[in-house]
Amino acid sequence: MSQIMDGRKLSDQIKEKVKKDIEDLKEHGIDVGLGLLMAGENLASKEYLYATIQACKKAGIASHQFKLSDSASANEILNVVHSINRDERINGLLVLLPLPRRINTRRVVNEIAPEKDIDGLGSLSIGRLAADESTFQIFKQGDYESLYRSGTMTAVSGFLPCTPFGVIRLIEYYGVNIKGKHAVIIGKSLAVGKPLSLMLLAKEATVTVCHRETKDLGYFTRQADILCTATGMKGLIRGDMVKEGAVIVDIGINVLQDGSIAGDVDFESVEKKSSFLTPVPGGVGPVTIAILLENTVRSAQNNQFLKHPLIIG
Ligand SMILES: NC(=O)c1ccc[n+]([C@@H]2O[C@H](COP(=O)([O-])OP(=O)(O)OC[C@H]3O[C@@H](n4cnc5c(N)ncnc54)[C@H](OP(=O)(O)O)[C@@H]3O)[C@@H](O)[C@H]2O)c1
Structure with missing residues (x-):
């Protein structure tokens, strides 16, 4: 039986810090x-x-x-x-x-x-990620709070794309060690799959990226210690496609006819085999939004810091 990776808990924690930073900035007008x-x-x-x-x-x-x-x-x-x-x-x-x-x-x-590219998708931001110039933000094992407090995060370094950054944060929040694991990503978009592959590589996972032209998807997914799926294909990942004890991150969002939301993973069959599993909704989505707010505040802090270096502690 899987442990559910509740994105709302991490999201609340990030948003709490964001709120405090906003109050600090407000005090300075x-x-x-x-x-x-x-x-x-x-x-x-x-x-x-x-x-x-x-x-x-x-x-x-x-x-x-x-x-x-x-x-x-x-x-x-x-x-x-x-x-x-x-x-x-x-x-x-x-x-x-x-x-x-x-x-x-x-x-x-x-x-x-x-400096306003808070979703980190412009060529400069993606290039900095690929060149390991902004990955220091994911290097410090799970200790994002202290990076933020030390002021390192306010350095002008480019922003990381919110969804893949959220995936890394969520995995580490649940104590999963990425180093040395085989991470399989389904989807190679510039918004999700590709930057996620760069981040997981920076964290020293062995990374495989699958897409529509991948022959025999199950052959690859069954090898994954960490499986991240971002396709928008409801029910693409079934229980028989995952390894016993794998960590499953479902990034997909499918809006169904009745207005409800489902991911890429067939929750019922996958839950029986995986060790950790994100729900949809309530998994990666809330963390993505929290990081978007975090990056926005960082941008405001950077802007202020550059103009008036003395007021940000
Ligand atoms: N939770 C969040 O915060 C969040 C944020 C952003 C996006 N999303 C969701 O994540 C999903 C992906 O978003 P995106 O922007 O990356 O979408 P996208 O640009 O449409 O990319 C989808 C990717 O999935 C691959 N794919 C599609 N069907 C496949 C199949 N049957 N087998 C293997 N690969 C397949 C595609 O392969 P090809 O490249 O070969 O076509 C493509 O690389 C969507 O459902 C989106 O709504 C969620």
């Missing part, structure tokens, strides 16, 4: 703001937008929504990004993906000023 840019009507994005706005409200972050229609042109979207880059009220920008098919997502994400 600084408000923290997050920009949320959405084009089109993707159901999963709407859910994410709603949850993020609620989390911002609770933490004391002002959320600024920029909603564009499905027919918005690339120029219109880029204009919004540019104006957010200049907006002193906004410390971070999250572009909700996917954008409409016609739009070149990389072009849009790369226009976000690196």
